[in-house]
Structure formats: C-alpha cells, structure tokens
Amino acid sequence: MTGIIGLKKVQVMSIKSSTVVLAALLLAMLCGCVTSGSGKQSTVSGGVPANSQAIMIINGEKIFPAELLSFPVIRGPLRQYIYRVSLAQEAKKRGITLDESRLEEVVQGEKELALNRDQTWEEYLDELNQTEAELIEEKKADVLFDQLVAADVDTSDEALRKFWDENKADTIDRYIKKYFLPDSERDKLTFEDCKDFVRERVLQREMFPKSDALFKRLFNDSTLELLCFSSDEEANHFENLILYNLQEQIKAEAEEAQQQAGESGLLAPETE
Numbered sequence: 001m002t003g004i005i006g007l008k009k010v011q012v013m014s015i016k017s018s019t020v021v022l023a024a025l026l027l028a029m030l031c032g033c034v035t036s037g038s039g040k041q042s043t044v045s046g047g048v049p050a051n052s053q054a055i056m057i058i059n060g061e062k063i064f065p066a067e068l069l070s071f072p073v074i075r076g077p078l079r080q081y082i083y084r085v086s087l088a089q090e091a092k093k094r095g096i097t098l099d100e101s102r103l104e105e106v107v108q109g110e111k112e113l114a115l116n117r118d119q120t121w122e123e124y125l126d127e128l129n130q131t132e133a134e135l136i137e138e139k140k141a142d143v144l145f146d147q148l149v150a151a152d153v154d155t156s157d158e159a160l161r162k163f164w165d166e167n168k169a170d171t172i173d174r175y176i177k178k179y180f181l182p183d184s185e186r187d188k189l190t191f192e193d194c195k196d197f198v199r200e201r202v203l204q205r206e207m208f209p210k211s212d213a214l215f216k217r218l219f220n221d222s223t224l225e226l227l228c229f230s231s232d233e234e235a236n237h238f239e240n241l242i243l244y245n246l247q248e249q250i251k252a253e254a255e256e257a258q259q260q261a262g263e264s265g266l267l268a269p270e271t272e
Helices: 003-013 017-032 065-069 072-093 100-116 121-128 132-151 157-179 183-188 191-220 232-264
Strands: 056-058 061-063
Touching: 065 072, 065 232, 072 132, 072 191, 072 232, 100 121, 100 132, 121 132, 132 191, 157 183, 157 191, 191 232
Parallel strands: none
Antiparallel strands: 056 061
16 A cells, blocks of 8 residues: 555554553643643743643653644654544444454464564564553454454355355365365365355455545544643644644545546455
C-alpha cells in the first residue's frame, strides 16, 4: 500500500504499546491541567501558556500543554491512542468481545518466532523494546480488529456454497496442495469436505478491502476535544494538528484511490 493512506495507516497503527501507554498518560495530564483564576490563559514568547498549570517539569523547566503538543513526535502516539479507544468503543457497540483463544495463538506465534531466531523470549522482547504485558496489549488490538473485520464478511452457508460453485476447481487444487493429498482424491472431494477451507478463502478475499475500510472509518469518525485550553481557537489549532488535518488527507486520498480502483478494476490479491 502506498501514498498517504498507506503511510498514515502505518503512522497511526504501527506504534508499540509502550508508546500508547505514554500517549494515555499525556492525554490524562493534558485533560487535567487548569487555567488561571481569570479563566483565560495568558501566553509568553512562542505562544506557551504562562498561567496554565504545567503538565510536567523537565530539568527544572515547566512544560505547558501548547509547548508539548507543538512537538510533532508527540502527535503520532496520541493518534494511536485515539484509534485504540475508537476500536474498543466500536467492539463494545457491536457486542464483540476479544477472542482469548485466538490471542493465545497469536502470542504463541511470537514465542515460536523467537525460538526460530535462536532467541529466548526475554531477548525477543528486549529487541522489541516491550514487556510481555505490552506485547499482549498490542496483540489484543490486532485480534479485536480482525474480529471486527471478519464480522462484516458474509460466511453463511449460502455465501460459501456460491463461492464453491464459482471456484470449485481452483479451490480443490488449493485444498489438495495445502493438505498434501494425492491427485486421486480430487474427484472425491465435496463441498462439505472443503467447507472450512472455503470459509478461509472467502475471509481471505474479503478481509483485505474490508480491513482498510474499517480502519479508515474508525479513524475518520473519531473526534477529539482538548480540555486544557480556555481558548477555543488554541484548542482547535491543536485538535487539527493531532487529528482533523490527517483525517482530511486520508479522506482525500481515499477518494482518489477509489476512483483509480474503479477505473482499473483492481481486486485484492489472494495468497496461497
């Protein structure tokens, strides 16, 4: 995936859980700050609030909300945290709970990857700069996202049967290849034999475009209100920097990508 959508999706989603925790703490500090007794924030040189409560002190220097949010590196983790909150809210709204067994499989896969690289689990986590708890939190979001996407795919018997009828020969070829069956079994295979495999193929085909659509919707439908500024103008400025400007860029490229896809008739590739 290229362009703004691909780059921004990586920017929003591919941030480690330790950074997400930092973003949550920053938001808590930002929303907990107060204004001066006059109810308005005065500023010093550079637009930094002079009378609002500092949210931290670094080497004896007070750091104020506007100063912190003016630092571009801070805004990426904040976007990731906004996305994570939106993801959890969407799952709750739709009554989807985390598939714990799937989470265990994903975490076990990470442990097997460490073994394949001749690393201990601790060495693998150190390389990722994560604790086990942080990695698990990251994988929870991934699993929950996949569950939301899968819930939008029609895997009814009718839909699976339709796919089977339209792709029977190719599906049998792939089934035989995957399970190392002799070619003599080809004519014996039925829809019921291959039903679970057909479901996998349908999910594989449909989840790519649906995952991209879900990500865009979750992120583009998110809203943000910064409570640490008494001036609406200043609050709006930083809300735009953190969220709304990026939303506009993603929406603009989404429209362009949709138009190009429609003209070329491109479909998501199916892997072996």
